[in-house]
Amino acid sequence: xxxxxxxxxxxxxxxxxxxxxxxxxxxxxxxxxxxxxxxxxxxxxxxxxxxxxxxxxxxxxxxxxxxxxxxxxxxxxxxxxxxxxxxxxxxxxxxxxxxxxxxxxxxxxxxxxxxxxxxxxxxxxxxxxxxxxxxxxxxxxxxxxxxxxxxxxxxxxxxxxxxxxxxxxxxxxxxxxxxxxxxxxxxxxxxxxxxxxxxxxxxxxxxxxxxxxxxxxxxxxxxxxxxxxxxxxxxxxxxxxxxxxxxxxxxxxxxxxxxxxxxxxxxxxxxxxxxxxxxxxxxxxxxxxxxxxxxxxxxxxxxxxxxxxxxxxxxxxxxxxxxxxxxxxxxxxxxxxxxxxxxxxxxxxxxxxxxxxxxxxxxxxxxxxxxxxxxxxxxxxxxxxxxxxxxx
Numbered sequence: 418x419x420x421x422x423x424x425x426x427x428x429x430x431x432x433x434x435x436x437x438x439x440x441x442x443x444x445x446x447x448x449x450x451x452x453x454x455x456x457x458x459x460x461x462x463x464x465x466x467x468x469x470x471x472x473x474x475x476x477x478x479x480x481x482x483x484x485x486x487x488x489x490x491x492x493x494x495x496x497x498x499x500x501x502x503x504x505x506x507x508x509x510x511x512x513x514x515x516x517x518x519x520x521x522x523x524x525x526x527x528x529x530x531x532x533x534x535x536x537x538x539x540x541x542x543x544x545x546x547x548x549x550x551x552x553x554x555x556x557x558x559x560x561x562x563x564x565x566x567x568x569x570x571x572x573x574x575x576x577x578x579x580x581x582x583x584x585x586x587x588x589x590x591x592x593x594x595x596x597x598x599x600x601x602x603x604x605x606x607x608x609x610x611x612x613x614x615x616x617x618x619x620x621x622x623x624x625x626x627x628x629x630x631x632x633x634x635x636x637x638x639x640x641x642x643x644x645x646x647x648x649x650x651x652x653x654x655x656x657x658x659x660x661x662x663x664x665x666x667x668x669x670x671x672x673x674x675x676x677x678x679x680x681x682x683x684x685x686x687x688x689x690x691x692x693x694x695x696x697x698x699x700x701x702x703x704x705x706x707x708x709x710x711x712x713x714x715x716x717x718x719x720x721x722x723x724x725x726x727x728x729x730x731x732x733x734x735x736x737x738x739x740x741x742x743x744x745x746x747x748x749x750x751x752x753x754x755x756x757x758x759x760x761x762x763x764x765x766x767x768x769x770x771x772x773x774x775x776x777x778x779x780x781x782x783x784x785x786x787x788x789x790x791x792x793x794x795x796x797x798x799x800x801x802x803x804x805x806x807x808x809x
Contacts, residue, residue, distance in 0.1 A: 426452035427459050437520055438513030449513070451520055458517060515553045519543050522586050532660065534637040534694070542579035553583060556591035563594060570598040603727040604719045605761060611728065614720065617708055622700050624677040625689060628654075629722060632668045633729035633747055635660050636722040640697075642688040649675050656748075663748030698722070730758040735766055740795035741785075752798055759795065774806040 425432050437451035437458055447460050519540060526536045547553060551562040559580055563573065574596045584591055615626045628639050637660050646655045652675050655667045678688060685691050701722070709717040726747070734743045744755040777793055779785035785803055789795075793805035 424450055424459075426450075435520060437517030438511075440511070440513065449517060451517055451524075512547055515543075515547060518553070518583065518587060522583055525586055526582075532637070534660070537694070538575065539579040539582065542576045543583055546576065546580065553580070554587075554589075556580075556584070556589070559591075560594055570596060574598050600757075602757075602761060604724060605728055605731050605765065606716060606720050606724060608728075608732075610714070610717060610720065611725065613712065614704060614708055614717065618704050619700065620677075621681060621689065622697060622704065624674070624681060625697060626701075626722075626725065627674050627677060628670075629725040630729060631670050631674055632656075632666075633726040633733075635726065636694065636697075640687075640689055640694055643686050644683060644688055645686075647675065647678060647688070649679060659748050662750070664745070664750060666746070666748050668746075727758070727761075730755070731761050731765065734758050735762045738792070738794050739789060741789075756797065774808055776804065776806045779803040779805060 424434060426434060431452055434450045434452050437449045439446045439448055440460075449458055449460060451458050522543070523536050523540055526539065543553065546559055546562055549562050549566070550558075552558040563576060566573070568576070577593050577596055581591070581593060611626075611630055615623050615630070618626055625639060628634065628642075629636065632639075632654060634656065638656055638658065641658050642654070642656070646657070647653075648655075652670055652672055653667055654670055655665075657665050659665055681688065682690070689697070705717055705720060709715055730743055730747055733746060734740065737743070740752065740755055740759055743758060744752055747755065749755050775793075776796075777788050779788055780802065785805075788805050791807075793807045796804040796806050798804070
């Protein structure tokens with residue numbers, strides 16, 4: 418069936434619309450559209466049944482249910498009990514309708530100011546549920562699918578949160594399955610293991626990994642970098658679009674990294690082009706498997722993009738013993754997020770030959786600065802007091 422060009426939304430008159438799946442009616446496919454302005458879903462104006470949609474809209478100007486199933490029920494003049502069934506029970510129970518609702522969710526999240534990465538991950542989580550047999554309009558079906566997956570607690574929690582937001586947008590509720598996330602100690606590889614991946618990677622991926630290693634950026638932050646953020650003369654890189662409400666940062670990096678970045682093709686305003694994060698991740702996973710088999714080192718399989726941030730933070734504290742410097746380097750707003758790297762460093766480089774310490778308490782920034790300059794290490798902070806210690 419031929420689909421009309423730039424259809425007009427019957428509610429607001431906008432032509433800013435996207436395709437939102439198809440429905441079968443008496444053996445014919447009818448294209449569905451979603452208006453980005455008012456979120457109305459409507460049928461292809463070229464279809465013969467589109468008149469029902471327009472007729473209902475004129476009779477009920479405030480009616481928000483523009484689903485094809487409701488239109489057909491109106492046209493067939495079913496009894497009022499059937500017409501008044503809730504949106505949760507009757508709107509789209511097919512995959513095409515669910516895909517349209519996922520598009521609506523993405524548009525809603527964009528208007529609410531969610532990051533592109535968060536929107537992408539939520540979209541993928543819902544698509545995975547569908548692909549594995551879940552009916553997004555039946556929470557028990559979703560629970561069955563989730564219960565059969567071998568996911569990490571964090572992955573499970575993210576999928577549950579994505580589906581909860583999907584239900585909220587569609588005015589539905591559920592009792593989510595239990596999910597307990599316990600904080601674990603991140604894996605810290607050796608620098609040699611990281612370098613063997615960087616040296617074996619293709620040009621773009623190698624530059625991406627080296628950037629993460631030197632700056633401890635999150636992968637989404639690195640992906641958004643623009644060519645204007647790099648200063649080749651001063652060997653600096655500036656981040657003005659941090660994730661997770663972190664602080665903007667600027668780093669002094671090695672000439673090697675600057676040279677690798679400048680060798681990349683400049684066919685986009687973004688440093689790593691317009692390729693999707695999934696393509697970089699797929700290339701990295703392939704590289705990781707290949708090198709792990711070649712070097713007979715299964716530890717390489719535990720290295721991810723975020724692992725380089727953990728490694729850099731741990732090594733930086735080991736070198737400087739300055740917790741505030743590490744906090745600012747990572748962009749943390751709270752020292753609480755930095756403390757885990759101090760704990761990791763102490764366990765990794767522990768010297769049990771001498772366990773006697775001198776302990777000091779800093780009440781002011783001046784006292785803290787003075788104690789750090791003479792070799793004291795940050796321990797913790799409580800009641801606006803900062804505790805430090807130094808081996809005797």
